[in-house]
Amino acid sequence: MSSGTRNITNDSDKENMMDVNERNQMEEDTSSYFDKKTYDPDQDKDEKRWLRREYRTLITETEERRQDYLRSESNGLSQNIVKANELVQKVKNTHEATLDSRLLVLTSDLGVQKARLMKLDSNMFDADDYISKLITLMGGRQVSDEEEPTLNWKEVGEIASHYTQRVPTQKERKSGIRQNLVKDKKEMTMPKQLGEKDIERQENETTRNVIMIWEILNEKQPINFFEFVINPESFGQTVENIFYLSFLVRDGKVSIDDDEGQPILSLCEPPTAEDYNNGLLKKQLIMGIDMNTWRELIEVYDIRQTAIPTRKSREKTTGKWYG
Numbered sequence: 001m002s003s004g005t006r007n008i009t010n011d012s013d014k015e016n017m018m019d020v021n022e023r024n025q026m027e028e029d030t031s032s033y034f035d036k037k038t039y040d041p042d043q044d045k046d047e048k049r050w051l052r053r054e055y056r057t058l059i060t061e062t063e064e065r066r067q068d069y070l071r072s073e074s075n076g077l078s079q080n081i082v083k084a085n086e087l088v089q090k091v092k093n094t095h096e097a098t099l100d101s102r103l104l105v106l107t108s109d110l111g112v113q114k115a116r117l118m119k120l121d122s123n124m125f126d127a128d129d130y131i132s133k134l135i136t137l138m139g140g141r142q143v144s145d146e147e148e149p150t151l152n153w154k155e156v157g158e159i160a161s162h163y164t165q166r167v168p169t170q171k172e173r174k175s176g177i178r179q180n181l182v183k184d185k186k187e188m189t190m191p192k193q194l195g196e197k198d199i200e201r202q203e204n205e206t207t208r209n210v211i212m213i214w215e216i217l218n219e220k221q222p223i224n225f226f227e228f229v230i231n232p233e234s235f236g237q238t239v240e241n242i243f244y245l246s247f248l249v250r251d252g253k254v255s256i257d258d259d260e261g262q263p264i265l266s267l268c269e270p271p272t273a274e275d276y277n278n279g280l281l282k283k284q285l286i287m288g289i290d291m292n293t294w295r296e297l298i299e300v301y302d303i304r305q306t307a308i309p310t311r312k313s314r315e316k317t318t319g320k321w322y323g
Contacts, residue, residue: 225263
């Protein structure tokens with residue numbers, strides 16, 4: 001009897017040991033997969049300060065030289081992108097990644113403005129010539145000095161109706177009464193001071209979430225991008241899921257294939273130095289999402305359950321800040 005009990009115990013111990021070994025092996029494989037080139041919370045502080053200084057200098061110069069960069073002969077925006085591509089190779093933390101995105105958004109906005117100011121067929125837009133042709137179209141050319149021109153606005157309206165159905169209206173601005181904000185000192189609380197340990201803990205949490213998303217994608221691939229990242233229970237966690245996934249896409253460990261009209265996610269091997277030498281280029285994409293778009297995507301893809309489990313929310317402090 002005792003012998004049988006001992007055998008059962010030994011078999012249970014063996015199963016537990018196998019589970020522990022498998023988990024340790026998975027952690028080793030995952031930790032080796034996310035090397036220091038992808039995300040490094042222990043990155044040298046001097047290097048991080050240098051990166052932040054370089055990004056802030058670029059952002060400040062771009063804002064100050066906005067008018068110069070909008071000129072057709074200026075190549076300042078192109079130089080910004082080249083410099084940003086060099087800096088992003090050294091980015092290994094979220095703070096520097098945020099500065100990189102801010103610079104890219106600023107550069108993109110200026111690029112749009114510059115495109116609108118570009119010459120068409122080597123001729124600038126001539127307002128006088130436009131008005132002259134508009135008057136001719138409405139039959140408003142004077143036959144003699146004594147006759148007043150009659151403008152046929154209906155002709156212009158019929159042409160404009162092909163491009164817009166919006167009726168022009170004049171909105172009346174309502175004047176409001178500004179009330180002074182009365183602050184109750186009893187409800188105010190001091191803002192929490194963040195130390196190095198708090199920042200370290202946040203960076204470690206980011207690493208764990210990135211690894212978790214890689215493991216889940218490894219089980220569910222291939223899968224639609226929106227069906228994977230959208231959490232129908234939380235808009236905030238949907239944004240976080242996209243943020244964590246962006247690390248994997250940035251480093252070439254996850255691919256987004258849209259050949260069939262839908263963005264499909266799957267794991268892939270990161271590019272090598274030889275691939276870059278052969279002409280492979282890194283591209284950056286900025287994706288925006290708001291609550292209305294989030295709700296529409298939930299309905300369009302009929303998402304009723306989140307592919308990435310809902311994470312526990314952090315403890316929130318109540319009250320107001322001093323201000």
